[in-house]
Amino acid sequence: MTTFPAYATNFELHPKEGEAARHLGALLAGLGRVNFTFTVADASVNQGQTACDLDCALVKALCGRGAETIHLPLPPYVSQELDFAFKFNEHSVAVEIEKANREKILRDILKCHIYLHAGADFAVIVLPRNYSHKHGVWNLFGFGIERYDECRKYGFGTAEKFGRIMLLGFNQHEATTNRLITKAIREEMRVKAAAPMMAT
Numbered sequence: 391m392t393t394f395p396a397y398a399t400n401f402e403l404h405p406k407e408g409e410a411a412r413h414l415g416a417l418l419a420g421l422g423r424v425n426f427t428f429t430v431a432d433a434s435v436n437q438g439q440t441a442c443d444l445d446c447a448l449v450k451a452l453c454g455r456g457a458e459t460i461h462l463p464l465p466p467y468v469s470q471e472l473d474f475a476f477k478f479n480e481h482s483v484a485v486e487i488e489k490a491n492r493e494k495i496l497r498d499i500l501k502c503h504i505y506l507h508a509g510a511d512f513a514v515i516v517l518p519r520n521y522s523h524k525h526g527v528w529n530l531f532g533f534g535i536e537r538y539d540e541c542r543k544y545g546f547g548t549a550e551k552f553g554r555i556m557l558l559g560f561n562q563h564e565a566t567t568n569r570l571i572t573k574a575i576r577e578e579m580r581v582k583a584a585a586p587m588m589a590t
Contacts (some may be wrong), residue, residue, distance in 0.1 A: 391430050391542030392583035398424040398518075402559045404535050410512045410556040413481055414443035417455055418514070418558050424451045425565065430583035444562075445473045445487050448516065452476055457483075464508050472505060473516075473534060484510040488517050492533045499541060502555045516558045522576040 401421045449459055452478070462475035462484055484505035486498045488549035497517070502513035509583045517530040530544055535555045541547050562571050569575060 391565075392579070394428045394430065394579050394582075396426055396428050396442065396571065397564055397565050398447075398560040398562050399491070400519075400561045402531070404531075404557040404559065405426045407437065408553040408556075410514075410554050412485065413479065414512060417452070417457065417478055418556075421448075421451055421453065424448055424560075428564070428571075428579060430579045435555065437589050441469070442489060444489065444516075446485070446486075448485070449474050449476070451569065462505065462510055463507060464504070468504055468508075474503070475505075475510065481511040482509065484508075486515050487514060488530055488534070490521060490523070492521075492528050492530055495530070495534050495537050496541075499537065499547070499555065503547065503551055506551060506554055511554065513555045515555070518561070518562050519559055520570055520572065522560055522571050522573050524573070524576075526573050531557065534559075556581075 395497055398454050399422070401419055403419055405411060406415070424444070424447050426442055426444045429441045453459065457476040457478045460475050460477045460482060462472065462482060464471065466586045469530050471483050475482060475485070484502065486501055488495055495517070498515045502515065505513045515534060519529050519531045522530045522585070532572045538557055542552050563569060564571055564575055
């Protein structure tokens with residue numbers, strides 16, 4: 391495993407109106423820069439797959455702005471835990487971070503409904519604008535906005551529930567040169583991670 395310093399910035403909310411935006415907008419939009427690390431597996435392990443600790447870094451940043459981490463008990467039939475939950479101004483918030491797969495965003499929206507049903511006041515899906523993978527770069531935030539707005543337009547959920555669900559977009563940079571993470575930079579990370587193995 392090889393780690394690389396990175397950071398998230400340019401946080402943006404969608405939608406910018408509604409109950410969630412009213413109660414959480416200032417907290418989330420004012421995050422600024424959040425430092426985290428990318429981890430690249432050795433080339434022999436899953437072809438240099440990347441992962442990151444953005445969830446831990448985001449929790450720390452939110453707590454620095456007055457939030458408090460909490461445990462949100464979920465129904466026994468929900469097999470996958472949420473990424474984290476926090477309380478801010480007496481409101482409980484469930485957070486789901488989609489780091490990789492645009493096809494899972496609809497599932498994330500469904501999971502947000504489950505979290506609201508389990509007692510959360512609000513739910514947030516965190517999505518990068520530049521998720522880099524071996525075939526290119528996906529704007530997961532843009533894709534999430536499309537799915538979110540289509541759900542509202544075609545009645546896939548209620549207006550009340552969607553008023554309590556928010557998307558949070560961000561840009562991710564590698565910290566050494568402040569470049570936006572792209573397919574090329576991801577490949578650079580993979581090559582650097584493989585270099586120690588090649589040297590042995």
